[in-house]
Amino acid sequence: MRDLLNDKLAEVHELLLVMSTLVEENINLAMEALLNKDFELADKVIKNDELIDSYEEKIEDLCIELIATQNPLGSDLRKIFSIQKIISDLERIGDHSENIAIIVKVIGEEGLIKPLIDIPKMADIAIDMLHSSISAYIDGNVELVIETIKKDDEVDLLYEEVYGELIELFNDNKKYKNQILSLLLIGMNLERIADHATNICERVYYIIKGERIIF
Amino acid sequence: MGNKNVLEINNLNLFYGDFQALKGIDIEIERNQVTALIGPSGCGKSTFLRTLNRMNDLIDNVKVNGNVILDDIDIYKDINLLDLRKRVGMVFQKPNPFPMSIYENVAYGPKAHGIKNKATLYKIVEENLKKAVLWDEVKDRLNKSALGLSGGQQQRLCIARALAVEPEVILMDEPTASLDPIATLKIEELINELKKKYSIIIVTHSMQQAGRISDKTAFFLMGEIIEYSKTSKLFSNPKEKKTEDYITGKFG
Numbered sequence: 001m002r003d004l005l006n007d008k009l010a011e012v013h014e015l016l017l018v019m020s021t022l023v024e025e026n027i028n029l030a031m032e033a034l035l036n037k038d039f040e041l042a043d044k045v046i047k048n049d050e051l052i053d054s055y056e057e058k059i060e061d062l063c064i065e066l067i068a069t070q071n072p073l074g075s076d077l078r079k080i081f082s083i084q085k086i087i088s089d090l091e092r093i094g095d096h097s098e099n100i101a102i103i104v105k106v107i108g109e110e111g112l113i114k115p116l117i118d119i120p121k122m123a124d125i126a127i128d129m130l131h132s133s134i135s136a137y138i139d140g141n142v143e144l145v146i147e148t149i150k151k152d153d154e155v156d157l158l159y160e161e162v163y164g165e166l167i168e169l170f171n172d173n174k175k176y177k178n179q180i181l182s183l184l185l186i187g188m189n190l191e192r193i194a195d196h197a198t199n200i201c202e203r204v205y206y207i208i209k210g211e212r213i214i215f
Numbered sequence: 216m217g218n219k220n221v222l223e224i225n226n227l228n229l230f231y232g233d234f235q236a237l238k239g240i241d242i243e244i245e246r247n248q249v250t251a252l253i254g255p256s257g258c259g260k261s262t263f264l265r266t267l268n269r270m271n272d273l274i275d276n277v278k279v280n281g282n283v284i285l286d287d288i289d290i291y292k293d294i295n296l297l298d299l300r301k302r303v304g305m306v307f308q309k310p311n312p313f314p315m316s317i318y319e320n321v322a323y324g325p326k327a328h329g330i331k332n333k334a335t336l337y338k339i340v341e342e343n344l345k346k347a348v349l350w351d352e353v354k355d356r357l358n359k360s361a362l363g364l365s366g367g368q369q370q371r372l373c374i375a376r377a378l379a380v381e382p383e384v385i386l387m388d389e390p391t392a393s394l395d396p397i398a399t400l401k402i403e404e405l406i407n408e409l410k411k412k413y414s415i416i417i418v419t420h421s422m423q424q425a426g427r428i429s430d431k432t433a434f435f436l437m438g439e440i441i442e443y444s445k446t447s448k449l450f451s452n453p454k455e456k457k458t459e460d461y462i463t464g465k466f467g
Contacts, residue, residue, distance in 0.1 A: 002463075002464040002465060005464065071422070071423055072463070073422060073426075073450045073451070073462040073463055074450065074451070074452070074453055074458075074459045074462045074463045075459060075463060076463050077450070077451055078451060078452065210451070210452030211452070
């Protein structure tokens with residue numbers, strides 16, 4: 001019984017790692033597409049999201065099978081339940097990358113109104129948060145969970161700055177109104193990615209400690 | 216009687232000869248709750264259950280010390296066995312109806328306690344068969360042998376028989392171990408209904424069953440209570456590593 005459970009859990013674990021790697025890579029690709037105006041790459045990001053979704057389904061099916069056949073309890077139960085939530089956060093992050101790729105195509109060939117500084121910074125921190133949240137899951141590292149959650153504030157601050165700056169530009173540049181709105185949406189998508197990475201950290205904390213994290 | 220606990224057990228030890236089967240058990244059993252006792256075979260859970268209505272007294276070489284307080288009464292000092300068994304009923308793993316009619320099975324206890332009036336007895340039989348959700352299935356054959364009932368029906372009859380003497384506490388020792396899933400479900404629904412009036416303590420090997428029906432669960436290991444807490448807590452986030460290892464199948 002325990003061996004069966006262990007084998008299936010190992011399978012879920014592996015799939016989760018593959019899914020999170022794909023998700024992380026897809027944010028990177030979406031940002032690269034934005035910075036290089038690479039529309040082929042943007043298409044690839046959109047295509048990749050289908051693959052990410054298929055991983056969510058696979059993992060979900062396995063978790064349901066585990067619950068139905070193995071009656072997991074204790075830490076097994078917490079893990080399987082939390083993984084279900086983690087994959088839903090990963091899937092949402094995937095959607096945000098896809099959104100960014102679509103926006104890149106909407107902006108099109110038009111030159112950027114200004115060099116992008118804070119938006120790539122936001123992306124770097126958000127990607128780092130996602131990466132750390134999964135590392136914390138793999139290693140059962142509570143300190144890393146807490147450290148990572150704190151970084152969400154940095155992303156929020158950067159987003160506020162980006163927002164303020166773009167709104168100011170919006171009022172003075174009629175020609176670039178669409179682009180400015182698009183950049184705002186990219187900022188918003190990145191901010192949401194960091195929120196989902198925070199959610200993942202909270203689930204990891206619950207897996208390890210059996211209680212919700214309190215700030 | 217008004218207090219929250221129906222049973223309070225303090226430093227209970229039980230020896231089979233030189234072998235100590237229960238070691239310093241301290242536990243409070245709440246009124247109108249279902250309390251599940253789990254643990255691997257030989258951990259002492261059934262032995263403990265049997266100390267609560269002194270079933271172990273029948274076994275040679277058994278020594279018990281400590282206190283089992285039922286309301287305000289120490290059941291090893293202040294009460295005779297007949298009165299104790301009236302207040303603390305028991306249902307066993309294998310349904311054990313008496314080889315007599317369905318009616319006589321339920322009437323047996325009240326008769327033993329001195330009720331002779333036929334109309335009263337009939338009323339008691341009907342009431343308790345209804346409480347055990349068996350009445351509709353047997354009302355037309357009350358005078359037929361109880362041994363002709365199915366396993367699940369026999370077990371509900373045994374529950375009706377236990378209820379007929381109006382106990383406060385019902386002890387159940389793996390009451391569904393020999394039943395199919397549908398009969399099991401009926402007994403579990405019945406337990407859930409009965410807890411409104413009675414306090415139920417159940418030994419079960421099925422952690423899923425403990426999870427489904429109990430409010431609190433005690434985990435026994437080698438004669439000790441390792442952990443006792445709300446069932447939902449014990450099965451999702453146990454405090455003790457030994458409990459975690461047991462419920463996740465790492466041993467036992």
